[in-house]
Amino acid sequence: MSKYLTIAEIAELAGIPNSTCRRYLASFESFFLVRGGNRVKKYEESAVKVLKRVKHLYEEGQDTNEIHDILRNEFPLVIDDDHEQGEAAKQPPGLATVEDIAGIRAALQEQKEFNKVLLEKLEKQQEYINSRLDQHDKLLMESLKESMEARKQIAATKNEKKSFWQRIFKRN
Structure with a gap:
C-alpha cells in the first residue's frame, strides 16, 4: 500500500521550499496522486521523485511546457475520476515511459x-x-x-x- 504525505513532508524529502513545492504541485498536478479534500491534501510518496525531477529541469533552464512534455515521457499521468471523492485517485494501469x-x-x-x-x-x-x-x-x-x-x-x-x-x- 502506498504511503501518503503532507505537502510539508514532501517538500522536506524533495529538498524544495514549501511554497515552491506547492507551485510545482499545482503546475504539474496531472502527475501526482492526491488523497483528501481542499483543506488537507496528502500526496503519494512517488511525488517526491517527480518534484525532484521538476526542480532539476528548472535548474537546467527548461520552461514549464518543456518540463511538462519531458515528464509525460518519464512518468505516468494520473487520471482522476470526479465521482470518487474522498478516495485516493487511482493510477492508470500503465502508461509507457521512454524506457518502456x-x-x-x-x-x-x-x-x-x-x-x-x-x-x-x-x-x-x-x-x-x-x-x-x-x-x-x-x-x-x-x-x-x-x-x-x-x-x-x-x-x-x-x-x-x-x-x-x-x-x-x-x-x-
Whole structure:
C-alpha cells in the first residue's frame, strides 16, 4: 500500500521550499496522486521523485511546457475520476515511459531476428521436403513404367497361341 504525505513532508524529502513545492504541485498536478479534500491534501510518496525531477529541469533552464512534455515521457499521468471523492485517485494501469518504449523496441528487434532465423529454417525444410518428394515421384514413375512394360510383355505372350509342337520344342 502506498504511503501518503503532507505537502510539508514532501517538500522536506524533495529538498524544495514549501511554497515552491506547492507551485510545482499545482503546475504539474496531472502527475501526482492526491488523497483528501481542499483543506488537507496528502500526496503519494512517488511525488517526491517527480518534484525532484521538476526542480532539476528548472535548474537546467527548461520552461514549464518543456518540463511538462519531458515528464509525460518519464512518468505516468494520473487520471482522476470526479465521482470518487474522498478516495485516493487511482493510477492508470500503465502508461509507457521512454524506457518502456526502448525496452519494447529492443524486444521487437529480437523478435524480428528470431522470425528471420525461423523463416530461413522453414525454407530449408520446405526445400528438403520438395527434393524428397521429387525423388519419390521419380522412383514411383520408374516403377510404374517397369510395371507397364511387364504387363505389355505378359499380354503379348498371352495373345500368342503356340502350337503343340512349338511348345514342346520351344520354337518361336
